[in-house]
Amino acid sequence: MGSSVKQLAVLGSTGSIGQQTLEVVRALPHKFHIVGLAAGKNIDLLVKQINEFKPSFVYFHDKEAQAHLASTEYELLSLEEIARHPQVDTVVMATSGKSGLVPTLAAVKAGKKICLANKESLVMAGEIITNEAKLNAAQILPIDSEHSAIWQCLEGETQPAAQLILTASGGPFHGYSSAQLSGVTVKQALKHPSWQMGRKVTIDSATLMNKGLEVIEAHWLFNIPFEDIKVLIHPQSIIHSMVEFIDGSIKAQLSYPDMRLPIQYALSYPERLANPQLPRLDWSRINSLTFEQPDFDTFPCLKLAIAAGKKGRTYPAVLCAADEVAVELFLSQRIRFTDIVRLVEQALEEHQAVAHPALEEIMAADAWAGEKVMQLATRDNPC
Numbered sequence: 001m002g003s004s005v006k007q008l009a010v011l012g013s014t015g016s017i018g019q020q021t022l023e024v025v026r027a028l029p030h031k032f033h034i035v036g037l038a039a040g041k042n043i044d045l046l047v048k049q050i051n052e053f054k055p056s057f058v059y060f061h062d063k064e065a066q067a068h069l070a071s072t073e074y075e076l077l078s079l080e081e082i083a084r085h086p087q088v089d090t091v092v093m094a095t096s097g098k099s100g101l102v103p104t105l106a107a108v109k110a111g112k113k114i115c116l117a118n119k120e121s122l123v124m125a126g127e128i129i130t131n132e133a134k135l136n137a138a139q140i141l142p143i144d145s146e147h148s149a150i151w152q153c154l155e156g157e158t159q160p161a162a163q164l165i166l167t168a169s170g171g172p173f174h175g176y177s178s179a180q181l182s183g184v185t186v187k188q189a190l191k192h193p194s195w196q197m198g199r200k201v202t203i204d205s206a207t208l209m210n211k212g213l214e215v216i217e218a219h220w221l222f223n224i225p226f227e228d229i230k231v232l233i234h235p236q237s238i239i240h241s242m243v244e245f246i247d248g249s250i251k252a253q254l255s256y257p258d259m260r261l262p263i264q265y266a267l268s269y270p271e272r273l274a275n276p277q278l279p280r281l282d283w284s285r286i287n288s289l290t291f292e293q294p295d296f297d298t299f300p301c302l303k304l305a306i307a308a309g310k311k312g313r314t315y316p317a318v319l320c321a322a323d324e325v326a327v328e329l330f331l332s333q334r335i336r337f338t339d340i341v342r343l344v345e346q347a348l349e350e351h352q353a354v355a356h357p358a359l360e361e362i363m364a365a366d367a368w369a370g371e372k373v374m375q376l377a378t379r380d381n382p383c
Contacts, residue, residue, distance in 0.1 A: 009098070
């Protein structure tokens, strides 16, 4: 298996993670072959990717554009059809938001290896997805740098972790006061100090919502109680996360902040592959690695997300959906940065939660939360 070429489908191929996945494939063509590509809005880039990688299956969100994509060279399929296709052995789930949930579930039910960058699917439906993964012997391999770090630290260990320590850069507003945050602009919020990411995840990093979603995701990925998952602010973004064991020993995974490394680790696992394009740490330029506790009062999204994760039921689905709509409202300059957490909190407070929800109930909670945030935002800003 180690020497065979892996057959990949990249869902979300024109986004940040998708493009970086294709960079890894470009650098290691003898290891990976693209059989499926799927994109949302960027048809021009998708066409370039199709011409370069010549996939067998293609999906594009815009139905009108699909007509232009029609070709005898490849088949137009749905996201779920690509995710479970027999010719695909590894699915890279790089879509953002709730659009990743159903295809992730399809891939899991088909027993695929899933390289997961889409947080929302596990946050919204962690119980369903992890149960289906066990039933169908599907592998869920994290692409997020923090979860990849934990996974790498747990490799070779025979006993469970005593504690997971997720690190966070603190985002572009690390050290800001609440008053300063109320006036920040979209341009400022999109300027992340360490990582190059998509717009949604960059805003979530600025509010620290992203770290809260990662705590929920870690709970499901590693079967760890919420009480044993901690968050530390680490502005240098060199240590990507740490694991403490029962004897007090702590392992950390360190590397230059470049998403291609955790992407490649998930794709090539259990091998590690040499890739000259990946940057190396220059220890002569690293003077110190610092850590501090997160400021839950100034960045309440983190506290809100962890609380929703602990409550479970349909609260995490509402959290994701409310945040997705609120972030979009901020990006379109219809609300302030500090309104994001206020709108999400109001949606959570008004939600009537369902225990052990089925997929339909999760999607209903998602739809309700999106509408609720739009109602609240329109009521507060009627113009």
